[in-house]
Amino acid sequence: MECVMNSTIAAVNQGFGSRANKAFSVERSLFHPAPPVFNGREIRIPCKELRGIARVLVPKLQRRGITSRRTRRRSTRASIAAALEYDVVIVGAGVVGTATAHHILTTTTLSVALIDAKLPCSGATGAGQGYIWMAHRKPGTAGWALAKHGKSLWETFAQELQENGENVLTSLGLRHTGSLLVASTDDQTRSLRNWIQDLLQAGIPSTYWTPEEVVHKEPSLASGCVAGAAYFHEDFQIDAALTMDALLKKVREYEAGGRYKELFYSPVQQLLRSPAEGRIVGVEIPAGKVFSRSAVVIATGAWSSGLMNNVSSQWGIPLVPLVKPRKGHLLVIEGPHNIQLTSGIMEVDYLANYYKTRSQGREGAKPTEQSGVSVSMTATLDPNGNLLLGSSREFAGFNVDVEDEVIERMVERAARFLPGVKNMKGKARIGLRPYSSDGRPLIGPVEDVPGLILATGHEGSGLCLALATAELVANMIQEVENPAEFLSFLPCGRLVSALA
Numbered sequence: 477m478e479c480v481m482n483s484t485i486a487a488v489n490q491g492f493g494s495r496a497n498k499a500f501s502v503e504r505s506l507f508h509p510a511p512p513v514f515n516g517r518e519i520r521i522p523c524k525e526l527r528g529i530a531r532v533l534v535p536k537l538q539r540r541g542i543t544s545r546r547t548r549r550r551s552t553r554a555s556i557a558a559a560l561e562y563d564v565v566i567v568g569a570g571v572v573g574t575a576t577a578h579h580i581l582t583t584t585t586l587s588v589a590l591i592d593a594k595l596p597c598s599g600a601t602g603a604g605q606g607y608i609w610m611a612h613r614k615p616g617t618a619g620w621a622l623a624k625h626g627k628s629l630w631e632t633f634a635q636e637l638q639e640n641g642e643n644v645l646t647s648l649g650l651r652h653t654g655s656l657l658v659a660s661t662d663d664q665t666r667s668l669r670n671w672i673q674d675l676l677q678a679g680i681p682s683t684y685w686t687p688e689e690v691v692h693k694e695p696s697l698a699s700g701c702v703a704g705a706a707y708f709h710e711d712f713q714i715d716a717a718l719t720m721d722a723l724l725k726k727v728r729e730y731e732a733g734g735r736y737k738e739l740f741y742s743p744v745q746q747l748l749r750s751p752a753e754g755r756i757v758g759v760e761i762p763a764g765k766v767f768s769r770s771a772v773v774i775a776t777g778a779w780s781s782g783l784m785n786n787v788s789s790q791w792g793i794p795l796v797p798l799v800k801p802r803k804g805h806l807l808v809i810e811g812p813h814n815i816q817l818t819s820g821i822m823e824v825d826y827l828a829n830y831y832k833t834r835s836q837g838r839e840g841a842k843p844t845e846q847s848g849v850s851v852s853m854t855a856t857l858d859p860n861g862n863l864l865l866g867s868s869r870e871f872a873g874f875n876v877d878v879e880d881e882v883i884e885r886m887v888e889r890a891a892r893f894l895p896g897v898k899n900m901k902g903k904a905r906i907g908l909r910p911y912s913s914d915g916r917p918l919i920g921p922v923e924d925v926p927g928l929i930l931a932t933g934h935e936g937s938g939l940c941l942a943l944a945t946a947e948l949v950a951n952m953i954q955e956v957e958n959p960a961e962f963l964s965f966l967p968c969g970r971l972v973s974a975l976a
């Protein structure tokens with residue numbers, strides 16, 4: 477399986493309930509020790525593909541009398557650079573970049589190079605819980621239409637796989653569970669009833685469940701903490717790693733015909749621009765240059781600002797999106813366990829945490845590391861029956877350490893709703909969500925640099941929004957007009973000259 481979860485650090489000997497979370501097993505979805513460095517430093521292991529090209533080119537160079545190893549390496553690089561040219565170069569193979577590669581390859585005749593500093597799923601994508609839900613989204617907000625469209629594209633994608641004889645439970649981890657928004661106070665129940673009305677009016681089938689109905693349908697939920705719930709029939713979930721595998725499997729079908737190339741372990745260090753036209757013409761990776769004929773798409777999630785900051789200061793153009801890492805813990809309790817869930821569960825407080833910090837961003841009160849850690853309960857079962865418990869949110873720079881206190885808070889929170897989790901064993905996954913300071917992803921061309929397109933800042937919704945983002949980007953590359961409702965995602969007026 478190409479889509480890897482990185483290191484398992486320690487064995488699990490103790491339950492969540494104890495203070496001994498030091499014995500936690502960790503799946504780090506993110507493996508950058510620090511923000512990427514763009515100083516032209518060489519990596520020792522060039523990617524497999526470029527080594528392959530070198531094997532072909534070196535004998536040719538030797539025939540020309542170039543025998544010095546150093547000279548040979550330099551000359552090989554020059555040839556590699558000339559060899560790698562694609563219509564579209566996508567930087568970042570998280571779900572957004574990979575979905576974009578998939579959409580371009582399957583719907584156009586353009587060729588694509590997909591580049592990542594590590595491997596697919598090294599970023600936030602590897603930590604994703606996988607819910608493709610409308611339950612927590614506000615009708616009328618910028619993200620509403622994008623999420624609705626994104627969700628329908630996942631359904632189409634699943635349908636296509638099914639038509640090709642695939643089982644979408646095993647190939648995507650897709651489960652039509654619906655989602656349950658659980659209120660634990662009477663006040664929350666009143667708000668929930670209004671919430672249901674709003675979503676019903678916006679075309680989302682939803683039903684109010686009394687506490688008795690909730691406990692009857694979801695017996696693992698503690699009756700004492702449920703004051704009412706809203707059930708959203710059409711919400712579903714996917715498994716992030718399986719889905720990435722499915723996308724990669726599809727794009728690799730285009731490799732043999734020369735339309736697709738993946739370059740992993742290849743951090744992009746510089747963007748290349750034509751001095752005459754100011755147009756973007758490619759990117760530089762440690763092993764050489766990769767040229768683009770049509771566009772370079774920046775889909776580097778939480779690392780987007782760092783990359784663009786470097787470019788911005790060199791070119792003297794405001795190119796930096798205000799995207800910062802928002803750390804999240806997700807707990808994974810491997811089966812067998814005794815928690816039964818028929819739907820995906822989210823507590824109503826999740827909405828407060830989600831929208832509170834977003835509106836802070838909109839009003840310009842930049843969230844900082846001092847904003848603290850917010851924890852709210854979400855619970856889903858993955859296709860193997862593992863219980864996934866989400867999640868925390870905090871601004872901690874690029875730190876990806878597992879925090880015992882955060883895990884304890886998450887377990888405590890989850891145990892209020894699902895008392896069975898108290899003494900269970902599990903793993904933690906850490907991911908850095910790409911948080912956009914105005915609450916909207918940035919999707920679209922950068923005005924001053926023709927051919928440069930951003931696709932970043934999806935925070936906690938990147939899985940849900942990936943296919944819709946991919947479609948918008950592909951349209952932009954082909955100069956097909958996107959619907960007006962998606963204009964607010966354009967980067968225009970939202971880029972700065974340098975990171976503060």
Ligand SMILES: Cc1cc2nc3c(=O)[nH]c(=O)nc-3n(C[C@H](O)[C@H](O)[C@H](O)COP(=O)(O)OP(=O)(O)OC[C@H]3O[C@@H](n4cnc5c(N)ncnc54)[C@H](O)[C@@H]3O)c2cc1C
Pocket residue numbers: 512567568569570571572573591592593594595596597598599600601602603604605606607608742743744745775776777778779780783803804805806866867868906907908909910931932933934935936937938939940941
């Ligand atoms: C705990 C948790 C739970 C979540 N649950 C959900 C959920 O249920 N539903 C949902 O929709 N979303 C969820 N999300 C959010 C979702 O995971 C993210 O929004 C999404 O993964 C972002 O995808 P991305 O492709 O933009 O970024 P990433 O997945 O972070 O990918 C960016 C990639 O860029 C690469 N990169 C960085 N710099 C460079 C460089 N210079 N050169 C080359 N490559 C580079 C990185 O290695 C990385 O692979 C969750 C997130 C977390 C943390």
